[in-house]
Amino acid sequence: MKLLNTEQKNKVLNSMITILDRERQHIIDANIKDLEAFTKDDQALYDRLIVNDRKVDDMIEAVKSVMRQEDPVGKEISNRTLKNNLNIVNTTAPFGTILIIYESRPDVTIEAAVLAFKANNKILLKGGKEALQSNLILEKCWHEALEENGLSKDWIKLLHLKREDTREFLKHPSEPLDLIVPRGGEALIKFVKENASCAVLVSGRGNNFLYVSEHADWSKAVNVIINAKTDKISGCNALDKVLINENLPEYELRLKMLQEKLEQHKVEILVDSKISGILSHKEIVATDRIWHEEFLALKLLIGGVQSLDEAIDIINTYSGKHSAAIITEDKDEAKTFMQNVDSAAVYHNASTRFTDGGQMGVGAELAISTDKLHHRGPLGLNQLVTNKYYVYGDGQIRV
Numbered sequence: 001m002k003l004l005n006t007e008q009k010n011k012v013l014n015s016m017i018t019i020l021d022r023e024r025q026h027i028i029d030a031n032i033k034d035l036e037a038f039t040k041d042d043q044a045l046y047d048r049l050i051v052n053d054r055k056v057d058d059m060i061e062a063v064k065s066v067m068r069q070e071d072p073v074g075k076e077i078s079n080r081t082l083k084n085n086l087n088i089v090n091t092t093a094p095f096g097t098i099l100i101i102y103e104s105r106p107d108v109t110i111e112a113a114v115l116a117f118k119a120n121n122k123i124l125l126k127g128g129k130e131a132l133q134s135n136l137i138l139e140k141c142w143h144e145a146l147e148e149n150g151l152s153k154d155w156i157k158l159l160h161l162k163r164e165d166t167r168e169f170l171k172h173p174s175e176p177l178d179l180i181v182p183r184g185g186e187a188l189i190k191f192v193k194e195n196a197s198c199a200v201l202v203s204g205r206g207n208n209f210l211y212v213s214e215h216a217d218w219s220k221a222v223n224v225i226i227n228a229k230t231d232k233i234s235g236c237n238a239l240d241k242v243l244i245n246e247n248l249p250e251y252e253l254r255l256k257m258l259q260e261k262l263e264q265h266k267v268e269i270l271v272d273s274k275i276s277g278i279l280s281h282k283e284i285v286a287t288d289r290i291w292h293e294e295f296l297a298l299k300l301l302i303g304g305v306q307s308l309d310e311a312i313d314i315i316n317t318y319s320g321k322h323s324a325a326i327i328t329e330d331k332d333e334a335k336t337f338m339q340n341v342d343s344a345a346v347y348h349n350a351s352t353r354f355t356d357g358g359q360m361g362v363g364a365e366l367a368i369s370t371d372k373l374h375h376r377g378p379l380g381l382n383q384l385v386t387n388k389y390y391v392y393g394d395g396q397i398r399v
Helices: 006-022 024-037 043-049 053-068 107-118 129-148 163-171 186-195 218-230 251-264 308-318 331-340
Strands: 076-081 087-094 097-102 122-126 156-158 179-183 208-212 239-245 268-271 299-305 323-327 345-348 385-392
Touching: 006 024, 006 053, 006 107, 006 129, 024 043, 024 053, 024 129, 043 129, 053 107, 097 107, 107 122, 107 129, 107 156, 129 156, 163 186, 179 186, 208 218, 208 308, 218 239, 218 251, 218 323, 239 251, 239 308, 251 268, 251 299, 299 308, 308 331, 323 331, 331 345
Parallel strands: 097 122, 097 179, 122 156, 208 239, 208 323, 239 299, 268 299, 323 345
Antiparallel strands: 076 087, 087 385
């Protein structure tokens, strides 16, 4: 796709703001059709599917936010002139075509597209069938905004592919693909990585851990655990596992206090063999498989550890490498934890629920990347570009 100037892109986004507000009720009505067709067997997926007035407001604010941000394309990264007088300028450049595959959330159809477009990328949107009616009307809004400003609808396109068609498209795309972002669970990520023929940037899977040190402020620990677990169970930044140091003062009493608090919030508690002697009526984890699992439910696994090193080892073995937290008043211990835990975001005395583009000051996000190349964490506007070298000469040849 051709390189657009900032004014052109912002005109499209300004049109989109007006169209979203005008079409608000039609968007909500389309979403109601999706909700009525949903079986509600997956509460987290259902929660992600809902579009109401507040969600439309959030969509509009996401577009406004990106419109206000500086254009990430064409920024100079470095500029040097060599001894042979070659001037080498490294600048930011669009990826080209991005494919995002996601489940349920219609707001991704707005956030992913606005970010990709402002960064001058074409985007292909492969949403889940459960959000079809919502995504169709949102795509229609995008197409109206593009055509109103003299641009092709091809900039933002919804793909209507079944699973087998998607597999074939990944292996043999009908148009060049530069980057694929699977935003969902382990099965989706595995499917894309096995079939893709271009770069894949993994995102979406949580399975986040929190470690309570023997040096923790217990009140802080309980408040953070409750927030990280119950604030939004469908978030990939929600808490799934808690490791508690067995040397914590009043260990048994505090475990029972935590149990009582979690049960007040209707959280199902699982325990490992070390905790089972204290919380004896709770289900004991029988296999390693559950340690790898992202719950997306009011469910929490509590395990016991004897040291910081043991906690770090467990987290690095089982977590989704998304977010991890330590609760401790020992700053040196916190530093050791944060430096050695292999996660996109590491926290000291704070909830994992802050791993979010808006909360971290990035703005609207395409996804939370758990990969290390080319970026880790929230994929905001400035992360949707690559780089390109411009080399200026005057007849130089290499000798």
